[in-house]
Amino acid sequence: MSISPTSQNRLAQSFIQRTAPMDQEALLKIVVACMVALPLIVFVLYPLIHILGKSIQTPEGIGLGNYYSVLGNRRFLGLVYNSFEVTLVTTALAVVLAYVFAYGIQRTKVPVKNLFRLIALIPLFAPSLVQAQGLLLLLGRNGLVNRTLATDFSIYGYWGIVISSVLYVFPYAFLIFSASLAMADNRLYESSRILGAGPWRTFLTVTLPSTRFATMASIFVVFTLVITDFGNPMVIGGDYNVLATEVYNQVIGQANFELGTVIGMVLLLPVALAVAAEKMFNRNNQIQLADHAQPMAIMPHKLRDVLFTVYTVSVSLCILAVVGIVIFASFTHLWPYRMNFSLRHYAFDVQNGIQPLWNSMYVGLMASGIGVVAAGLGAYVTERFKTFLDSPLYFLCLVPAAVPGMVLGLGYILAFNNPSNPVHAIYGSLLLIAICNVYYYHAQGFLIASTSMKQISSNYDEASATLGGTFARTIRKVTLPMMWPTLLGVAVFFFMRSMVTLSAVIFLITPSSQVAAVSVLLLEDRGAVNQAAAFSVCIMGMVVASLIIARLILNYFGYRNISLIR
């Protein structure tokens, strides 16, 4: 026999003797956990502390003076009111519209579902202010409707913000509801039917309760997105100001950092509460399907199917119209006066030329690279290490979700625009913009990675360890080969969001490091709608291209069921 007991002895002996008296493995784990925590502290907590510090800094020293002067100010209270008015109305509309849409896709016999699903997700591929941009082209003073019907109404203001915001958040709510409605135990529905319940009653007693966590989650997600969004209100708000635009005006317009930070802090509070609530509901949202749950069988129902088809088509047309008009406008000679076809706006004959597009791509690529490592390591450490640092680190990884992008960006100025801070070396560079995006979207990226890590049994790592595999070898040979499709998804996620985001980076750009989404905002602000539209179209093109490439790679290797759009 090849393995004699004596040779076993020798082998084991030598293995044991090489071990130091201390458990190095445990030590190494703690070191790695700290290495994961460090950038989160530097790039999330540290800027937040600066914001807080600035907001209590008054000419008379440390104090709440700034808060008193802001909170006692009627104009400011008006802004708070405006923000909540817009946010609450938008949230209600978007949640209901998205619920019905998702219901139509998941629970009725609407035709060409995949097409409608894709259309619902289009707003995710575009810069976050594309809705306002499209709406203005359609319904603005110089919009298509006013021009063709010779009317003279204006969409600027409250309703403009609400409509564009609903379109902006629609895909987020749709994704949550769609996932929740996809899970159903057919037996519940059958027994409900057998008990004589009609469809409406079944909906109220079975469907609605089973989606209550998703409803709560989407309410909080949508609330957070709308109250922190500033691209759409900036473009279409007119005189109707909200908190997010006020931060921008105070900081960029008047260089009043103290007031900017105070308003930022005021914005932080409801967002933090909403995120905390969302996480709480999400924890209960580990949908418990019974062991023998049967998939949903959708019975045809003529009237219902016709109604839902009409509804999905209408919503899809709205989304397509808003995005389509932007694409259309980018190809006109001079909107709305000379509507003939022209490619001249794709020459990017504007300040900085085509550079912002390249910048966006560099930022996107850097962010996806850094983001994969940061979120992937964070997930690996919290899921696998089993050290006492797990819970604090998990919490730290999720903190960015509660920080509005503008607040984070403002924190970066305050924290890093200071030659004595080592990070100042990259201040004003594309790298810092990429880092800012990574940590702004860290929580979502981290959750994607950590969810899929949960699904891969930790026994694989343990099998490798018992076979003598070191940490590095286990990660390289076992974990990464199993995780890469998910990590590719995480990379695409960071790339996508970096390409379209506005709020986190708006304070960090310099003329040479301008990114395309900001170009859209600035051009729109100057009335250069054609060029703004062309930039938007290019951003969408790049996002879609990245999705197609990633999809092709995944399909080539046989991973068809990894979803890329989140």
Next chain:
Amino acid sequence: MPLDIRNVGKSFGRIKALDDVSLSIGTGELICFLGPSGCGKTTLLRVIAGLERPDSGTVLLDNQDLSTVPARKRNFGMVFQSYTLFPNMTIWANIAYGLECRKWSKKDTALQVNKMLSLVHLEDQAHKYPHQLSGGQQQRVALARALAPGPSVLLLDEPLSALDAKVREELREEIKTLQQRLEITTIMVTHDQEEALTMADRIMVMKDGRVMQTGTPMEIYQLPENPFVAQFIGRMNIVPADIGIPFSSNGGFKGPTPKTLGIRPENIHLLDPPEAEETLIGVVDRILRLGNVTRVKITLKKRSGHDPITLVSEVQGSGRDLHIGEELSLVIDPETVRVLE
């Protein structure tokens, strides 16, 4: 190599998964951890493997404390319940993995992998991927992978429970043969008592994180030390000591007065109605024909001061001459009656 587990304790929150567990395992011995679900078998195995840190106690290999030796340096081979073959590697690469970790030369690796493949009769599957193999084949590969680096101890966590009955029996034989050929100290977790009784040199029965009894299969089966073991291993009739069943004071029971007795069903013999007064008489309640044995449920004739007592007897053959409602006498050899409490 001899393995010593000394007073190991481990809690998960409020759950005491292991409570003061001690066990000595000799070189080349095959030990089974047996117990109901959740009794801490896997946890103990993981503590031994170094995958879980015990809260208290130590594990010693050849008298060396392993507390500070991480899993990858213990040189233990482990087979998990759910195969856990690396899905991105071929069978060959899976088996070679541990050797590569130990920096074996290409030549030695090839030699050893081939040896392992033939040991588990999978020579022709080397270049397939795990998902292309059947469950039984996958578990054989897992075994080969664990054995390839020449581990000092082999740890098997319910290696057969995911397989169907026929494959399970085949593999049982195979594992036992391999283990004896390699003379490798082996611990196998199972909740299947038949598996434990047929394979183990010794069995450790566990419940709620505690050791209930450790002994050879014979000892565990014939001389259970408490009602839990008695009922968990095979079936044992558990009855009060004062109902007239004869018992001898064998098995080293040292308590004051015996309170509870255990009798194996096959040790209760049934005869036609007796003449003698002192024999036990019962009425047949139910007859379960299991092919070569027949299980008979009998209620003892009521005696004052006792609730009716039901016993199970197993008789060889088809039990054709038994009828429900029939009165029979029960004959029990006092030597086969076990005092449990």
